[in-house]
Amino acid sequence: MENNALIxxxxxxxxxxxxxLAAQLTFIAEVDxxxxxxxxxxxxxxxxxxxxxxxSWHLALMVMLLAEYADxxxxxxxxxxxxxxxxLVEVYAGDxxxxxxAAVQGQREREAAAAGRLFPLLPEDQARTVRELxxxxxxxxxxxxRFGRAMDRLEPMLLNWLNRGGTWQMxxxxxxxxxxxxxxxxxxxxxxxxxxxLLVEHGLRNGWIRRDMEGVQPSS
Amino acid sequence: MENNALIxxxxxxxxxxxxxLAAQLTFIAEVDxxxxxxxxxxxxxxxxxxxxxxxSWHLALMVMLLAEYADxxxxxxxxxxxxxxxxLVEVYAGDxxxxxxAAVQGQREREAAAAGRLFPLLPEDQARTVRELxxxxxxxxxxxxRFGRAMDRLEPMLLNWLNRGGTWQMxxxxxxxxxxxxxxxxxxxxxxxxxxxLLVEHGLRNGWIRRDMEGVQPSS
Numbered sequence: 423m424e425n426n427a428l429i430x431x432x433x434x435x436x437x438x439x440x441x442x443l444a445a446q447l448t449f450i451a452e453v454d455x456x457x458x459x460x461x462x463x464x465x466x467x468x469x470x471x472x473x474x475x476x477x478s479w480h481l482a483l484m485v486m487l488l489a490e491y492a493d494x495x496x497x498x499x500x501x502x503x504x505x506x507x508x509x510l511v512e513v514y515a516g517d518x519x520x521x522x523x524a525a526v527q528g529q530r531e532r533e534a535a536a537a538g539r540l541f542p543l544l545p546e547d548q549a550r551t552v553r554e555l556x557x558x559x560x561x562x563x564x565x566x567x568r569f570g571r572a573m574d575r576l577e578p579m580l581l582n583w584l585n586r587g588g589t590w591q592m593x594x595x596x597x598x599x600x601x602x603x604x605x606x607x608x609x610x611x612x613x614x615x616x617x618x619x620l621l622v623e624h625g626l627r628n629g630w631i632r633r634d635m636e637g638v639q640p641s642s
Numbered sequence: 643m644e645n646n647a648l649i650x651x652x653x654x655x656x657x658x659x660x661x662x663l664a665a666q667l668t669f670i671a672e673v674d675x676x677x678x679x680x681x682x683x684x685x686x687x688x689x690x691x692x693x694x695x696x697x698s699w700h701l702a703l704m705v706m707l708l709a710e711y712a713d714x715x716x717x718x719x720x721x722x723x724x725x726x727x728x729x730l731v732e733v734y735a736g737d738x739x740x741x742x743x744a745a746v747q748g749q750r751e752r753e754a755a756a757a758g759r760l761f762p763l764l765p766e767d768q769a770r771t772v773r774e775l776x777x778x779x780x781x782x783x784x785x786x787x788r789f790g791r792a793m794d795r796l797e798p799m800l801l802n803w804l805n806r807g808g809t810w811q812m813x814x815x816x817x818x819x820x821x822x823x824x825x826x827x828x829x830x831x832x833x834x835x836x837x838x839x840l841l842v843e844h845g846l847r848n849g850w851i852r853r854d855m856e857g858v859q860p861s862s
Contacts, residue, residue, distance in 0.1 A: 429686050433804050436844035446707050451804055453703065454686040457696040466649050466674040475696035476677040482702060483673065484728045487768060499719020502726070506702045531664055548707060584653050584671055614847050617663055624656035 428452055428543075442545050455513040460576040461579075462519035462592065466584035474509040475515065481505035481573045488573070491611040495567035504570040507552055508559045520603065538585040561587040565610075574612035575603050576618060583621050586632045596634045597626060648672055662765050669763040675733040682739035683797075686804035694729040694737065701725035701793045710795070711831040714785035724790040727772055728779045731756040740823065741814040752755065786832075792830035795823050796838060803841050807850045810842075816852045820845075 435444055437550045444585040482502045489498045509517075514536035518529040537556065541549040558564055562571045582588035590600060604622055608615030625631040649671045655664055666823040709718045718742055729737075731835045732758035738749040755774065755837030761769040782791050810820060824842055828835030845851040 428788055429804060432686075433806050435803075436840050438840055439837055440833070441690055441835065443711075447837070449799065450700070451686055451800060452709065454801070456699075457685055457692065458688045466652075466680045468771065469742065472677065473696065476693065479676075479695045479699035479702070480674070482672070482699070482722070484670055486726065487670065487764070491663075493862045497719075499717075499722060501721060502722050503706055504704070506699065506722070508705065542709070571747055580667065580671060580827055581674070583655075584649060584674075586653050613660065615766075616661055617667070619659055620656045640649070 429454055433602045445543060446544050446548070447579055449540075452540065452543055453510055453513055456509065459509070459512045459517050461517050461578075462521070462589045463581045464585045464588050466483065466581055472581065474512050477577065478506055480510055480577055481570065482510075484573045485570065486579060488611075488614065489569070491613045492569045493611055494568075496565050501566040501570050504559045504566055505573060507555045507575065510552070510571065511540060514539055519589065519592070521589055521592040521599060523594055568610040572607045572614060572632050575606040576614060579603070579607075579618055579621055582630070583625065586628070590625060590631045597604065597622075600625075600631050600632045649674055650658070651742065661798055665763060666768070668709065669760075673730055673733055676729060679732045679737050681737050682741070683801045684805045684808050686801055692801065692811045694732050697797065698726055698729055700797055701728075701790065704793045704797060705790065708831075709789070710790045711833045713831055714787065714788075715732075716785050716789050721725050721786040721790050724775055724779045724786055725793060726793065727775045727778065728790065730772070730776065731760060734759055739812070741809055741812040741819060743814055744846075788830040792827045794835060795826040796834060799823070799827075799838055799841055802850070803845065805849070810845060810851045816854045817846060818854045820851050 428448065430448045435447060439447070456471055456478070457475040460471045461474060461477055463477070464470070465472050482505050485498060486500045489496055490499070505571060511533040515529070515532040518532075519524045520526065536539045537553060541553050541556075543549075544552060558567050559570055560567075562568055578589060582590045589595060600622055603613070604618045607618040622631060626633060648668065650668045655667060655822075660665070676698070677693055677695040680691045681694060681697055681711075682698070683692045684690070685692050702725050704716060704853060705721045705725060709716055709721070722777060731753045735749070735752040738745045740746065758771060761773050763769075777788055778787050780787075782788055804809045809815060820842055824835070824838045827838040842851060846853060
């Protein structure tokens with residue numbers, strides 16, 4: 423952010439608003455920015471890139487519809503919370519496309535700094551709750567976080583398939599890096615992992631994903 | 643829809659995909675269209691209109707953060723499900739801006755037709771579940787639906803406030819129609835209703851909302 427101005431500074435809330443609610447609405451206004459953070463993934467339904475807010479909505483819907491494939495039982499509502507908040511820090515840190523090694527450098531530090539600026543806009547108890555949800559998603563060690571992360575891997579694979587390439591065509595994407603993403607689906611669900619494998623196998627066959635020997639190797 | 647083609651028709655899934663999962667992924671691909679359905683509301687963070695998918699994400703986050711203000715206890719996860727699916731039928735029916743009387747005409751019929759086309763893409767049990775969630779939201783008779791609908795009213799009020807006008811400047815919007823929207827917040831939460839009243843009161847004072855005697859009366 424250029425100048426640390428908040429969204430709400432352009433039109434401050436009227437006096438008389440309860441202090442706790444004002445903090446919550448300030449946060450809710452601030453994260454409107456998530457709608458402007460573009461991902462690398464192209465939409466299936468239009469010729470433009472996806473933004474983080476619509477991506478997060480899509481994951482929440484996928485959690486509802488695909489939860490039956492989780493290898494371990496998951497709390498669907500909790501998993502939906504994880505995916506709704508998982509990209510919030512990108513309002514300040516920006517998106518870091520997985521197939522762009524330069525973008526991924528310093529990602530963790532940028533996102534930690536963003537979290538430190540964004541979450542404290544909320545009342546202290548909710549700042550803690552939202553941070554815990556974000557950290558749970560990032561760590562990926564609970565069944566819910568594993569499944570949420572699997573959706574975060576599967577959704578762009580689906581968009582790539584529907585675009586006959588999409589981010590699979592980025593310079594850093596080859597069979598190896600694509601399969602590394604696929605692994606995040608397999609970890610949470612054998613059956614969704616099998617579907618992801620089918621997409622990758624046919625994506626390779628169709629020439630939508632480069633084989634490692636043909637493409638540029640991802641820098642280490 | 644020009645020709646009843648599905649999103650997935652442009653790039654059919656590979657053979658070998660389980661039939662139930664193929665139906666679910668077909669639906670998940672089809673509703674990518676929600677990202678292209680524009681609402682009347684302007685974003686706070688950029689100079690463009692909001693789409694239904696990012697709007698639905700914003701409501702889900704608001705449910706998480708504002709549930710404490712619900713006058714009746716609500717199941718947060720269930721309320722999130724309601725708002726995630728509440729606009730799905732608009733992938734075929736389009737958005738019907740509340741302050742545009744012409745757009746609202748025939749809305750119910752258009753949306754029922756859209757539901758009849760969209761939901762059956764899912765396996766039968768999930769088609770039924772998603773339809774029930776949509777109908778629950780529309781009816782607004784459960785505490786969860788009332789609260790979800792309150793978020794659906796409050797979010798555009800917030801965007802209007804942050805835009806110093808927004809859809810409050812549409813020809814069909816005057817104090818009366820704006821207050822009719824506010825009523826949907828009050829019904830679910832006295833404290834959020836009080837906040838909405840503050841926004842309207844100051845919106846009127848700032849000239850961002852027309853008083854009924856100044857403006858064009860909404861057509862009946």
